Amino acid sequence: MSEAADAGAARSHAAAQVVVDHVAHRYAEVTALAEVSFTVERGTFASIIGPSGCGKSTLLHIVGGLMRPSAGGVTIAGEVVRKPPTGTGYMFQSSTLLAWRTVIENVVLPIEIRHGRAAARAAQARARELLRSAMLQDFEKAYPRELSGGMAQRAAICRMLVSDPGVLLLDEPFGALDEITRESMNEELQRVCLATGATALMVTHSIPEAVFLSDQVIVMSDRPGRITEIIDIGLPRPRTFEVTTADPRFAEYVNHVRAALAPRTAARA
Numbered sequence: 001m002s003e004a005a006d007a008g009a010a011r012s013h014a015a016a017q018v019v020v021d022h023v024a025h026r027y028a029e030v031t032a033l034a035e036v037s038f039t040v041e042r043g044t045f046a047s048i049i050g051p052s053g054c055g056k057s058t059l060l061h062i063v064g065g066l067m068r069p070s071a072g073g074v075t076i077a078g079e080v081v082r083k084p085p086t087g088t089g090y091m092f093q094s095s096t097l098l099a100w101r102t103v104i105e106n107v108v109l110p111i112e113i114r115h116g117r118a119a120a121r122a123a124q125a126r127a128r129e130l131l132r133s134a135m136l137q138d139f140e141k142a143y144p145r146e147l148s149g150g151m152a153q154r155a156a157i158c159r160m161l162v163s164d165p166g167v168l169l170l171d172e173p174f175g176a177l178d179e180i181t182r183e184s185m186n187e188e189l190q191r192v193c194l195a196t197g198a199t200a201l202m203v204t205h206s207i208p209e210a211v212f213l214s215d216q217v218i219v220m221s222d223r224p225g226r227i228t229e230i231i232d233i234g235l236p237r238p239r240t241f242e243v244t245t246a247d248p249r250f251a252e253y254v255n256h257v258r259a260a261l262a263p264r265t266a267a268r269a
């Protein structure tokens, strides 16, 4: 290898925050994932999109160290993932705030679980800052039943961010929200990622959401899931929702992802 190629390899390795290397998974009779490899560079946003049951959630659980793959492996920031790594935040479709804790007590919960009550009390200032940026400053003492679905989801984002994670793993985080709330949550998530330099990996069923948020869209096939295409999204940042109608490249990317998801349908059209 030439010196220049050596330097290039070192640079790309250093930039890769999440490395998924030949990951496959089998549940008893079901092969959920065939063999999946990709990297997500530090500070970038990647989405996984594919048909229902193709193994997206399985893959995200493996990346987050919540389960071990049957074959292959994952590294985050150069460390092999064997259990949920510190510095990684999770968010799933149902926000599952604890009903008996106030909003702010919910937000500091990850700190309390990991580091105890005193650390959770010390984290309240940071929690208040996050709640302010999520427009929930007047609800810190409210209980989850007093929040709308969108507000609860915003509180769950604050909870994910309270420990300043460098890597965000999101499994259809906005699937249950109405369209308008979902759009504003997408803008908010992008703002947070740009401000903190976090690396994000998100599972979604929405093609426009994947294109709007991502630097790369990872398209998967039917089960057993394998990657059919990785599409780089070259739209400038920060993106606002105007980009979805004002920039013709947005529709081109959407059509590209749609064709990659259903190659036979696209070929017939």
Ligand SMILES: Nc1ncnc2c1ncn2[C@@H]1O[C@H](COP(=O)(O)OP(=O)(O)OP(=O)(O)O)[C@@H](O)[C@H]1O
Residues within 6 Å of the ligand: 027, 028, 030, 031, 032, 050, 051, 052, 053, 054, 055, 056, 057, 058, 059, 223
């Ligand atoms: N614990 C389990 N035991 C057995 N099979 C499972 C288990 N979890 C998932 N599967 C199967 O593995 C396959 C992949 O499931 P997974 O939830 O990862 O898919 P997905 O792409 O996230 O689906 P969806 O888009 O519908 O949420 C499915 O066929 C599912 O039935």
